[in-house]
Amino acid sequence: MKRFFILLAFLFPLTLSAQTKLAQPVIDDFSARVAHHYQLKNDSITGYIAEQLTRSGAGGLDIDETVFNLKKDPATLDAALKYLYQYSDCNRQRFISNLRSLALQTNSVFPIATYTANKYKGEVKALLEDKTDFLATYTGPVTGKTPPATVAAAAPSAGTTAANTATAATADNQETTATTSETASNTTNTPAAATVTDTRNWEVKPLFQLRTPEQLVELYGANNITQRDATNLAGNKDGEAYVIYPDTDDELEVQFDGENGNVLTFSHFPSKWKSPYGIKAGDPLEKLIKVNGRPFKINGFEWTNGGIVSNWQGGALEGKGVVIMLKANNTGDPKLYDQVTGDKTVRSDLPALKKLDVIIQSVAFKSN
Structure with a gap:
C-alpha cells in the first residue's frame, strides 16, 4: 500500500x-x-x-x-x-x-x-x-x-x-x-x-492598402463616400478625409498619407466594421485594459487632449499606431468627476473611472 x-x-x-x-x-x-x-x-x-x-x-x-x-x-x-x-x-x-x-x-x-x-x-x-x-x-x-x-x-x-x-x-x-x-x-x-442579409465587406484590412480616393470609390461606390475637412482626436484640423457611409452608425473616416500609410477613425457605434484588435467606439474601458494587457495613462478630461490615452505603459498597444479618446457617461457627481479632470494624467485602473462609466468615444488606427 x-x-x-x-x-x-x-x-x-x-x-x-x-x-x-x-x-x-x-x-x-x-x-x-x-x-x-x-x-x-x-x-x-x-x-x-x-x-x-x-x-x-x-x-x-x-x-x-x-x-x-x-x-x-x-x-x-x-x-x-x-x-x-x-x-x-x-x-x-x-x-x-x-x-x-x-x-x-x-x-x-x-x-x-x-x-x-x-x-x-x-x-x-x-x-x-x-x-x-x-x-x-x-x-x-x-x-x-x-x-x-x-x-x-x-x-x-x-x-x-x-x-x-x-x-x-x-x-x-x-x-x-x-x-x-x-x-x-x-x-x-x-x-x-x-440570417445572412448583408453582403458588404466589413473588413478594414484592405483599406490600409489603398493610396488614393479613387481606389476608395472603386471599392465602395461614389454614393457611399463624401469628403470632409479632417479633425484629429485632439480637435485640431488635420487636412482632408474621406468618409465611408457618412452619417450612419457605420461611418468610417479615411485619411491618406501617401506611402506613410492611412489613418482610419471610428467615432460611431454600434458599427459593423471589423476593426483592428476588436476595438471599437462604444467599448468599455475594461475591455481596452484587457486588450492592452495592463493599465495605461489617460489625459485628464475637460483639458488639452482630454480623455486621450497618453501612454500605453509598455502594453500590447504600445507602438501599434492606436490613438484613443475616452469619455465619461456618468459625470453627475462633481467630487467624483473632479478626480479625473484637469491638467493631469490618471491611471486607467483608478476606481473613479469605473464609477464614471468610461467608454471609447473615438479610435484611430494608423497603418505602418
Missing part, C-alpha cells in the same frame, strides 16, 4: 502537467489543421474562430496571418481553442467531435480536449452568454482565404503519417455535411437576425 501512495504521489504532478500544457507536436497539428480549413469556403468552425478572434482583439491587426500561424502565438492559440470550445457549447463530447471534423491526428484530440476543458471550466457560463450575444450579429463564416505571402503554405505537421494524411483527405470530402450538421446543432436558438 505504501508503494502505491508513493507511485501516486509521483504520477499526480505528471498528470496535472499533461492537463495544463500541450506538447509542441499537438500544437503544430492543431495549427496546421486550422490553417487548412481556413482555406475552405464557408467553413463554419474556422469562420467562427476567426470572427471571435477579431472581435476580441486576440487576432491582432492581420487576422489572416494570425489564423494561418497559430502555433507561433501561444496566447492566440489558447484563444482559438476557447472559441472552438464555445462553438461546441462548452460540451466536451461535442468539442471532441469538432476536433475530429478538423481531421486532427487521433493522439492530438484527447490532450486538446482535456487541456481546454480544464483551462476554461470556470468560464462556461460567461462563454455561453457571450456566444448568444455573438450570434445575434454574426453573419456567417468568411473563409476560403489564401495564406499571406509571409506565411508558408499550410501543410500537415512533419510527424503526420501517410495514413493520417489519407484520413484528413477523407474528412475534407465529408466536411461540408459535417460542418453544416454541426452548425445546425450549435445554432438551434439563433435569432432571426443572424
